[in-house]
Amino acid sequence: MKNKPELLAPAGDLERLKIAILYGADAVYIGGPMLGLRANARNFTFEEIKEGVIFAHNHNARVHVTVNIVLHNKEIKEVINYLRKIEECGVDAIIVSDPAIIELAKKYTDLEIHLSTQQSTLNIEACKFFKKEGVKRIVLGREATKSDIKEIIDNVDIDIECFIHGAMCASISGRCVLSNIFTGRDANRGGCAQICRWDFDLLDGKDNKIEGEKPFTFCSKDLTMLKYIPDMIDMGIKSFKIEGRMRSIYYIATVVNIYRKVIDSYINDKEHYNYNKDYEIILRNCANRDAVAQFFNGVKDVTCSYYNGREEISNQDFIGIVLDYDKETKMATIEQRNYFKKGDELEIFGPNINIINITIDEIRDEENNIIDIVRHPRQIVKIKIEEEVHKFDMIRKKIKLDKIKNS
């Protein structure tokens, strides 16, 4: 029996935490009130962490809390109290980058410690060091190749976590302060302003502009390991991590849902496992960004970067989320997230249903009036759906897979 890896999803708030778990995440990682690397995310209060932990544990899932900033002097005295508070919330692990926090966590708490990718750990010797230090799991650096990962797993008895999907730093994690220099916001303390996605003029040594059809940028494509999930399972990677604590519930639901299916399908029947190209298209559509396997195959060429401009259109595919369903009237109550109208072809997906295709033929507002268009953000409406749907199922524009495949 193969070891089933953990599917670890990001959760920027309580709603995302619940969505991630309901859609199949075995664990979520969240930011607490301080010392995390997403200072601009909403993040969790201690009360919310407690509530999230109860929800997760009731669904046999785990909660990891990021405590992965680079410390400055003024935070040192706050760390112990903060770690104790997190421990009281009942979380399953903390994700740490700064070894000073590892030491304090070991001394003052019984928290399970995971080493953050911010340490960019890529080799056996570094893994051995952190194992001796009591670290239970290492999130490897994004630059780890397949052979790096395999050699580490074969030589060090420590849990290994790898990213499988999401945005990439253009730099080695932890070795970039572009944000500090350009905006004064500290990249390694939660303030990253993503300067690597800006356009720049590229000059030669005599200040002549070197002009391609598009400006120079550091911008990397996203990561997707969809094709390599079977390899990663066979290698014995303990946890598959999805990036994106700032991402929407739709993104989280879509990505978690697909990787859940891929992992389960391979684990349950390796012999008959087939790569599903449709999943690739759905993921591409959802993120609106190109994605490749990045460093896994040792590739560092032009295919990993955006040099030809980048669509940054906000995703309008997410139509709404199901709040309730009345089996007798077959009316689903939904909260709108994007404009839709009578006659639209939509599809519904959820953790416990196969994709349901519908054409909208009846919409009613909260006063039960028939309406043709739903245009107000978060408007509550009822739509007719013949097949049963459930709370937290999601409605999106129909993804025309055949058309995309043939384009």
Added chain:
Amino acid sequence: MPKKIIIPSSLKQLEELEKYVDGFIIGLKDMSVNMPTYFTFFEIKTILEKYKTKEIFVALNKNMHNNDLEYLKEILIEFEKYQVKILYYDVSLVNLKQELNLNIELVFAQEHSTTNYATINYWKSMGADYTYLSNEITLEEIIEIKNNTDSKLLVTVLGYIPIFVSERHLINNYLTYFNLQKEDKYYIEKENKKYLILENKNNTEVYSNYILNAIDELKIYEENNIEYAVFNSLDIEENTFNEIIKNIDKLTSKEVEKILNNTDKGFLYKETIYKVKNYEK
């Protein structure tokens, strides 16, 4: 006065400035990042033999992959024969020192993470007796660190500061993608500010648009017993840099600014923003 350490751009510069300084930081080909030049192992051994009275720091500060470890072990064992101090970023060096029981001195040099005394003291307890402090902390923080650690501290006093390291070939890929000609040197520009961008076979590196100029602060470093002041020659015209170093004890920040025209105090008096909400105590 803190000991003067220079990061030379060439062997010639090292030789010319040798009598004016206490030591050097030098990079080893394929094992270092953020250095103006990279010497071969043979060249470094020659430098170590020749300048026995100088303090020599070798930067082995790249992120190590498994296929670097064999060579890393070999050179660490070889460096043990010399009084050399090793700058490390990757934790593999600390483990190798411990496991092989190597008598080498380590410098904690994770350039953006050497920001507080707790972390510095942690690495000291693991065998790193020296720390090269981050360029993104304030003067006040530097002094507070000094007051709370026994680690011997290096601070940058003059030079462009490293702000980005990637394993990607960002320039070459761009040129390849758009079928553009290669040049000898590159900068990126934004809002009329220019940033040096370097690429070698291992990395792409970016540097600040200004030269950090903490010449006036040398006195404060001296008063606070900071051990080492680092002067980085990267992308500064060789003769200009040499003259500054030769006259450093007589120069002020203002005079150095007049010579270089592009200096700044960096983050010494400017704290970076860390957005954090008040949490429930």
